[in-house]
Amino acid sequence: MEALDFISPGLYNYWIVIFLMMAGFYIVIARGNLVKKLVGLNIFQTSVFLLYISMGKVQDATAPILGEGFDTFSNPLPHVLILTAIVVGIATTALGLSLVVRIREAYGTIEDKDLLELEDETS
Amino acid sequence: MSAHLPVLQVLIPLLAAPFCVVLRHRDIAWAISLITSLVCFAISLMILDQVLTQGVISYFMGGWPAPWGIEFRIDVVNAYVLVIVSAIGAIVSLYGRHSINKEIPRNQIYLFYTAYLLCLTGLLGMTATGDAFNLFVFLEISSLSTYALISLGKNRRALTASYQYLIMGTLGATFYVIGLGLLYMMTGTLNIVDLHNKLADVDGSLRTFQAALAFLTVGLSLKLALFPLHLWLPNAYTYAPSTVTAFLASTATKVAVYVMLRVFFTIFGVDLFEETGVPNIIMILAICGMFVASTVAIFQENLKRMLAYSSVAQIGYIMLGISFLSVTGVSAGIVHLFNHAIMKCALFLALGCVMYRVGSVKLSDMHGIAKKMPWTMGAFVVGGLSLIGVPLTVGFVSKWYLINAAMEADMMPVAALILLSSLLALVYVWRVIEVAYFRAPKTESNIKEAPLSMLIPLWIMAGASIYFGIDTDMTLGVAELAAEMLVGGTP
Numbered sequence: 001m002e003a004l005d006f007i008s009p010g011l012y013n014y015w016i017v018i019f020l021m022m023a024g025f026y027i028v029i030a031r032g033n034l035v036k037k038l039v040g041l042n043i044f045q046t047s048v049f050l051l052y053i054s055m056g057k058v059q060d061a062t063a064p065i066l067g068e069g070f071d072t073f074s075n076p077l078p079h080v081l082i083l084t085a086i087v088v089g090i091a092t093t094a095l096g097l098s099l100v101v102r103i104r105e106a107y108g109t110i111e112d113k114d115l116l117e118l119e120d121e122t123s
Numbered sequence: 124m125s126a127h128l129p130v131l132q133v134l135i136p137l138l139a140a141p142f143c144v145v146l147r148h149r150d151i152a153w154a155i156s157l158i159t160s161l162v163c164f165a166i167s168l169m170i171l172d173q174v175l176t177q178g179v180i181s182y183f184m185g186g187w188p189a190p191w192g193i194e195f196r197i198d199v200v201n202a203y204v205l206v207i208v209s210a211i212g213a214i215v216s217l218y219g220r221h222s223i224n225k226e227i228p229r230n231q232i233y234l235f236y237t238a239y240l241l242c243l244t245g246l247l248g249m250t251a252t253g254d255a256f257n258l259f260v261f262l263e264i265s266s267l268s269t270y271a272l273i274s275l276g277k278n279r280r281a282l283t284a285s286y287q288y289l290i291m292g293t294l295g296a297t298f299y300v301i302g303l304g305l306l307y308m309m310t311g312t313l314n315i316v317d318l319h320n321k322l323a324d325v326d327g328s329l330r331t332f333q334a335a336l337a338f339l340t341v342g343l344s345l346k347l348a349l350f351p352l353h354l355w356l357p358n359a360y361t362y363a364p365s366t367v368t369a370f371l372a373s374t375a376t377k378v379a380v381y382v383m384l385r386v387f388f389t390i391f392g393v394d395l396f397e398e399t400g401v402p403n404i405i406m407i408l409a410i411c412g413m414f415v416a417s418t419v420a421i422f423q424e425n426l427k428r429m430l431a432y433s434s435v436a437q438i439g440y441i442m443l444g445i446s447f448l449s450v451t452g453v454s455a456g457i458v459h460l461f462n463h464a465i466m467k468c469a470l471f472l473a474l475g476c477v478m479y480r481v482g483s484v485k486l487s488d489m490h491g492i493a494k495k496m497p498w499t500m501g502a503f504v505v506g507g508l509s510l511i512g513v514p515l516t517v518g519f520v521s522k523w524y525l526i527n528a529a530m531e532a533d534m535m536p537v538a539a540l541i542l543l544s545s546l547l548a549l550v551y552v553w554r555v556i557e558v559a560y561f562r563a564p565k566t567e568s569n570i571k572e573a574p575l576s577m578l579i580p581l582w583i584m585a586g587a588s589i590y591f592g593i594d595t596d597m598t599l600g601v602a603e604l605a606a607e608m609l610v611g612g613t614p
Contacts (some may be wrong), residue, residue, distance in 0.1 A: 025294075028290060028294065034286060037290060038290075039613075041290060041293055041294070044297060044298055045293070048297055048300055048304065050300055051301065052304050052307075055304065055308050056305070056450050059250070063218075078304075078307070083258055084256075084260060085259075085300065086265045088259075088260065091263070091267055092263070092267065092289065092293050094271055095267055095271065095289065096289050096290075096293075098287065099270070099274060099282060099285055099286045099289065100286070102274065102282050103279075103282045103283060103286060106282055107279065107283075110248035115283055119280055119283065
């Protein structure tokens with residue numbers, strides 16, 4: 001049985017995390033469109049959010065609420081951390097998209113390939 | 124008051140930034156950023172003095188004790204880096220006014236100073252904090268403002284350079300967060316000292332542990348532009364405004380190196396770190412970087428790009444020193460952190476002066492320029508000599524210690540490689556000197572010496588790169604203390 005541990009349902013979340021992480025990373029590397037690259041970056045970051053939230057989960061625990069009937073809580077700290085990371089992610093995406101707008105204004109294209117050609121001409 | 128110095132260091136530039144936006148005037152914004160960075164420099168000196176006399180400073184944010192609350196923890200290592208960052212910040216803002224007025228559209232200048240202050244906040248925060256996740260937040264503050272600063276460059280390629288850096292930088296920062304998450308899984312803490320204590324009980328062969336180290340190493344290597352993860356750096360340095368390049372080249376990568384030191388030596392500890400074999404990989408990459416980047420630098424026509432590649436090579440020297448894992452090696456790395464910051468700042472400031480008067484930093488536009496701008500090119504030569512490692516300059520001190528460390532570790536080939544790669548630096552610096560001093564100007568032009576307000580900061584830096592090459596007590600003394608602490612394993 002031990003050999004099959006890695007597909008145990010308890011690790012289900014982490015498989016999703018790894019899939020999203022790799023998918024996002026692949027998009028960032030493989031896509032030539034600057035907006036698509038940012039989409040990939042977002043997927044990549046989201047996988048990390050899931051990673052943190054999964055590790056905060058405690059077996060048979062409730063949401064972290066103080067009150068009667070709530071004995072075991074999930075760990076709220078990862079949630080708070082990820083709240084911060086989401087804000088950072090939004091800021092990055094916003095800045096990235098505004099750069100794409102400026103690039104489009106300056107070059108008239110947002111395709112990596114065309115940009116490289118244009119840059120080779122000017123330099 | 125003095126008890127709150129660690130947080131004031133970060134808080135003052137953070138609070139000053141919105142004033143620049145609200146007041147919207149370029150000269151007022153410049154004055155604000157100059158005063159702020161001078162105050163930060165003074166505070167960092169006071170902190171260094173406090174640390175040297177009284178030992179480690181621990182500041183609990185909001186009064187919550189560590190490891191629950193966020194702690195600002197300052198020991199010799201980060202007190203030293205704080206001084207570097209804030210000193211460069213002060214020099215650059217003293218220098219920046221004319222250069223910025225010329226290179227950035229008038230209506231965007233106040234935004235430049237805002238982004239600059241935020242970048243300073245992020246870098247100082249990264250250095251001062253004792254909480255690994257807080258460090259990530261400051262890292263992103265400094266990175267985001269850096270992307271904005273780079274995109275202010277005149278050439279439209281600044282935009283693509285900034286975009287490229289944004290993608291690479293975010294990947295790096297996210298890798299750092301993944302690594303940190305894995306550490307949190309094993310220890311349940313984010314405080315750096317607490318991480319160190321708890322990781323001492325963890326089995327080094329655990330896969331989570333190794334994955335965490337791998338993610339942290341790759342993420343930070345991206346940020347500090349360790350070869351071959353340096354691809355964002357040359358374009359970013361080339362197309363950013365001159366002042367920004369000078370600031371980034373001497374602070375951003377240095378702070379990333381500091382974080383790397385913290386992760387390797389304080390969080391993981393020398394013994395665990397050595398077991399993983401990562402130091403060997405870093406040593407090989409560092410040596411490759413020294414040679415490949417220096418060689419590429421020789422063939423550059425644009426001098427900013429040449430110095431950018433030289434920066435990648437110099438990062439190689441710093442990381443090489445660290446990878447020896449000995450006190451001599453690590454102190455060579457740390458002292459080169461300081462020395463490289465000084466000389467690269469001087470070199471980029473000199474190019475900023477050339478850009479101001481000539482409007483280009485291409486080698487072909489600089490024929491015989493030393494006759495027109497003797498002071499600027501004089502400082503460039505001083506910086507260049509330091510880059511090569513000529514005695515009586517700071518570069519010599521670093522190289523001397525690096526070679527000592529290599530001999531101590533019984534690695535004569537490495538010592539030889541350090542000397543060989545210095546010859547490459549000689550080649551690319553000489554190309555500039557030859558063109559600037561011995562070629563006749565192409566056309567008669569009325570290029571004048573740069574204004575005094577730019578020359579003074581430039582020569583402070585050039586002078587410092589000679590002064591600290593002769594009087595090494597301060598820099599080496601602190602670097603050795605820091606290295607002993609890091610290698611000795613006391614958190």
